[in-house]
Amino acid sequence: MMALQFQVLLFSLVLLAPIVTPDPPDKEKQALLSFIEPLQHDDSYNWNPSQSPCSWKGVICDPTMTTVIQLSLPNAQLVGNLSSAKIGDLSNLLVLSLRGNYLSGSIPSDFSDLQLNELYLNDNYFSGIIPYINSDDLDKFNISGNNLSCRIPSSLSYKFPESAFSRNKDLCGYPLDSCNMSCPYQFRKWGSDSIVVSKRVKVGVSVGVALLLLVILYCFRKKIRTPIKQPWEPSLEAPDMARKGNKLGFFDDGYKGLGWDELVQGSAEVLGTGGFGTSYKRVLVETKMTVVLKRLIKDVSVTKMEFESQMEVLGKMKHENVVPLRGYSYGSQDDEEKWVVYDYMHGGSLSAHLHGLRGARLNWNHRMRIALTAARGVAYLHANNVVHGNIRSTNVLIRQETNKDASVSDYGLNTLFDMWSSPNHWVTGYWAPEVLRTQKFSSKSDVYSFGVLLLELLTGKSPDQTSADQNDFPMWVQFVVCEEPKVEILDMELSSGENEKEMLQMMRIAKDCVSIVPHQRPTMLKVVSMMEEMETVETSLNNEQSKGYIDKLVTKTLETPSSIVTT
Numbered sequence: 001m002m003a004l005q006f007q008v009l010l011f012s013l014v015l016l017a018p019i020v021t022p023d024p025p026d027k028e029k030q031a032l033l034s035f036i037e038p039l040q041h042d043d044s045y046n047w048n049p050s051q052s053p054c055s056w057k058g059v060i061c062d063p064t065m066t067t068v069i070q071l072s073l074p075n076a077q078l079v080g081n082l083s084s085a086k087i088g089d090l091s092n093l094l095v096l097s098l099r100g101n102y103l104s105g106s107i108p109s110d111f112s113d114l115q116l117n118e119l120y121l122n123d124n125y126f127s128g129i130i131p132y133i134n135s136d137d138l139d140k141f142n143i144s145g146n147n148l149s150c151r152i153p154s155s156l157s158y159k160f161p162e163s164a165f166s167r168n169k170d171l172c173g174y175p176l177d178s179c180n181m182s183c184p185y186q187f188r189k190w191g192s193d194s195i196v197v198s199k200r201v202k203v204g205v206s207v208g209v210a211l212l213l214l215v216i217l218y219c220f221r222k223k224i225r226t227p228i229k230q231p232w233e234p235s236l237e238a239p240d241m242a243r244k245g246n247k248l249g250f251f252d253d254g255y256k257g258l259g260w261d262e263l264v265q266g267s268a269e270v271l272g273t274g275g276f277g278t279s280y281k282r283v284l285v286e287t288k289m290t291v292v293l294k295r296l297i298k299d300v301s302v303t304k305m306e307f308e309s310q311m312e313v314l315g316k317m318k319h320e321n322v323v324p325l326r327g328y329s330y331g332s333q334d335d336e337e338k339w340v341v342y343d344y345m346h347g348g349s350l351s352a353h354l355h356g357l358r359g360a361r362l363n364w365n366h367r368m369r370i371a372l373t374a375a376r377g378v379a380y381l382h383a384n385n386v387v388h389g390n391i392r393s394t395n396v397l398i399r400q401e402t403n404k405d406a407s408v409s410d411y412g413l414n415t416l417f418d419m420w421s422s423p424n425h426w427v428t429g430y431w432a433p434e435v436l437r438t439q440k441f442s443s444k445s446d447v448y449s450f451g452v453l454l455l456e457l458l459t460g461k462s463p464d465q466t467s468a469d470q471n472d473f474p475m476w477v478q479f480v481v482c483e484e485p486k487v488e489i490l491d492m493e494l495s496s497g498e499n500e501k502e503m504l505q506m507m508r509i510a511k512d513c514v515s516i517v518p519h520q521r522p523t524m525l526k527v528v529s530m531m532e533e534m535e536t537v538e539t540s541l542n543n544e545q546s547k548g549y550i551d552k553l554v555t556k557t558l559e560t561p562s563s564i565v566t567t
Contacts, residue, residue: 024052024053024054024061024065024066024067024068025067027089028053028067028068028089028090028091029049029053030086030089031085031086031087031088031089031090032047032053032056032059032068032071032090033047033049034084034085034086035071035082035085035086035087038080038081038083038084038085039078039079039080039103040077040078040079040080040517041076041077041078041079042076042077044057045057045058045073045076045078047059052065053068054068058071058072058073058076059071060072060095062092067091067092068090068092068093069092069093069094069095070093070094070095070096070097071087071090071093071095071096071097071098072095072096072097073097073098073101074097074098074099074100074101074120075099075100075101076101077101077102077517078098078101078102078103079101079102079103079515079516079517080102080103080104081103081104081105081106082103082105082106082107082108083105083106083108085108086110087108087110087111087114088108088110088111088112088113088114089110089113090114091113091114093114093116094115094116094117094118095116095117095118095119096114096116096118096119096120096121097118097119097120098120098121098124099120099121099122099123099124099142100122100123100124101123101124102124102125102433102516102517103121103124103125103126104124104125104126104127104433104516105126105127105128106126106127106128106129106131107121107126107128107130107131107143107148108131109131109132111131111133112131112132112133112134114133114134115134115136115137116133116134116137116138117137117138117139117140118138118139118140118141119133119138119140119141119142119143120140120141120142121142121143121146122142122143122144122145122146123144123145123146123437124145124146125146125147125433125437125516126143126146126147126148127146127147127148127149128148128149129148129149129150129151130143130148130150130152130153130156130171132153132155133153133155133156135155135156135159138156138159141156141159141160141164142160142163142164143164143165143168144163144164144165144166144167144168145166145167145168145437146167146168147168147169147170147433147436148168148170148171149168149169149170149171150170150171150172150179151172151173151179152165152171152172152173152174152175152176157173157174157175158174161175162175162176167437169436268280268281268282268293269281271292272349272394274394274395274410275297275390276294276296276297276390276410276413276417277294277295277296277297278294278295279292279293279294280292280293280294280295281344290344291326291341291342291343291344292341292342292343292344293339293340293341294339294340294341294342294410295337295338295339296337296338296339296340296413296416297417299417299418300338300416300417301416301417301418302415302416304330306416307328307330307338307416308328308330310412310415310416311325311328311340313386313412314386314411314412314413315328316384317380317381317384317386317411319376319377319380320405320407321373321374321376321377321380321405321406321407321408322377322380322381322407322408322411323342323343323345323397323407323408323409324342324343325340325341325342326341326342326343327340327341328340328341340413342409345397345398345399345407345409346398346399346400347397347398347399347400347404348397348398349393349394349395349396349397349398350370350374350393350394350396350397350398350406350453350457351392351393351394351396351462353398354393354456354457354460354462355393355460355462361493362404362457362493363493363494364494364498364499364502364503366404367457367458367494368502368506368531368534369404369405369406370396370398370404370405370406370457371406371453371454371457371506371531372528372531372532373405373406373407374396374406374407374408374450374453375450375524375527375528375531376528377406377407377408378391378408378446378450378524379523379524379525379527379528381408381411381412382443382446382523382524382525383525386411386412387412387414387441387442387443387445387446388408388410388411388412388446388449389411389412389413389414389415389441389445389446390410390411390413390414390430390449391408391430391446391449391450391452391453392430392449392453392463393453393456393462395408395409395410395411396408396409396453397409414441429452429462429463430448430449430452430453430463431445431448431449432444432445432448432449432518433448433516434518442518443523443524444518444519444521445518446524447513447521447522447523447524447527448513448514448515448518448521450513450524450527451509451510451511451512451513451514451521452510452513452514454506454507454509454510454513455507455510455514457506458490458491458494458503458506458507458510459490459491460491460492460493490503502534505534506531506534509522509527509530509531513527
């Protein structure tokens with residue numbers, strides 16, 4: 001009887017005792033925390049370090065709850081890079097899904113330590129080369145929709161279909177197009193050894209890079225010394241163009257009766273060539289008006305009706321910080337050349353002032369004024385449902401040398417082109433990451449581009465320039481986003497110690513604009529408002545009353561343009 005009572009008591013104690021569940025090793029917990037802590041993420045992914053990783057959202061352990069076998073965080077609004085993550089320490093991980101986030105930077109090299117069954121990194125912003133990934137047990141794999149480049153490793157290329165690698169602009173090799181670029185070879189890791197490069201190779205690469213930089217510098221110096229004044233190109237001399245059926249449409253009575261003969265007579269100055277075409281400065285003989293003729297590239301992909309419809313929309317844009325579109329020509333069956341006509345801005349482009357030899361350098365007050373007035377122009381376009389689509393320093397024009405007011409040009413032309421058929425035409429350093437993925441421009445992508453423009457004003461760096469220590473300007477932009485604003489990255493010409501507070505304020509505005517998540521970016525109206533609140537703006541606008549500008553911008557109704565006159 002006593003024995004039976006003892007057994008019952010023992011059984012009761014067992015039932016009442018706390019259930020102890022073994023946890024995964026601390027190494028795995030630390031690896032997961034090193035992954036999540038540097039990233040911006042949804043609040044539901046605030047993992048509690050005092051709890052078992054097996055209870056964390058997105059983490060799945062084996063049935064014994066002793067090791068992590070799956071990390072699944074698709075569409076979790078993760079923002080940042082994995083440079084400090086130690087995912088390779090999850091030695092028993094079988095499934096890794098990070099698809100549909102905002103992860104940037106390189107794919108961690110310690111992925112080679114994993115023996116995965118499934119890996120999903122698609123629809124992020126990873127860049128650089130694909131590191132060695134152990135594919136022995138890999139059954140499902142997708143890295144499409146990123147910014148990866150160079151050759152696909154053979155261990156992956158012959159095992160997975162084209163769809164697993166698509167939508168990476170610079171990725172090459174089977175099953176995609178063959179490679180025509182020189183790419184570093186990825187060696188498989190053995191034990192603790194990784195890629196081994198001999199001193200001779202390092203020295204050779206260093207010498208090669210130095211020689212390449214010297215060649216680039218020579219070509220650049222030669223280019224900027226080339227006079228820009230050129231005679232009118234023979235192919236443009238078409239005095240009988242109007243008789244071929246080609247008509248010029250105008251939005252201003254001041255241009256009424258102007259024909260093609262008047263536009264092409266005499267010589268013209270080549271102002272520059274951009275993604276949309278070549279611009280020429282012309283002084284009209286009869287009226288002495290100065291205009292800019294832009295000959296569009298031949299990639300116009302819309303019909304004549306669609307072209308003229310867009311021109312009518314753009315011709316209605318009337319604002320002091322928007323370069324007015326005065327007219328256009330679609331061309332004829334015999335002549336496919338298409339033209340747009342703008343007012344000429346005497347102060348030149350912002351790009352010329354920042355990176356060229358034209359005029360005096362810009363001080364801080366000048367840059368502030370240019371930034372604010374350009375922002376007002378873009379905000380006006382957005383208020384009237386027009387996406388600029390090509391914000392860059394060459395399209396920010398200075399109205400006069402004296403006061404540095406700026407106006408934006410080339411707005412709304414991106415809708416006329418199949419911009420993805422010839423991607424090399426465009427300076428993609430200004431483009432928002434989602435544009436490269438979706439191939440669509442929006443007001444939010446304009447805000448990103450404007451943020452890049454602000455960084456260009458602050459640092460003097462050009463988005464179409466690269467350097468030996470950074471792959472491209474967008475990568476540098478994301479570095480800025482991850483860091484606190486610092487005076488050290490400012491343009492040397494601004495580093496006198498004055499106006500530091502305002503410069504850092506401007507850098508924070510730029511940082512908000514280039515957020516990798518579109519809905520986290522401010523509107524252009526908000527950008528204008530933040531810039532107007534900066535003290536330096538008030539003192540640098542020649543007592544201009546900027547308060548209440550936002551209200552006026554929103555409520556202002558468009559002036560009805562003159563009827564379109566065709567000649």
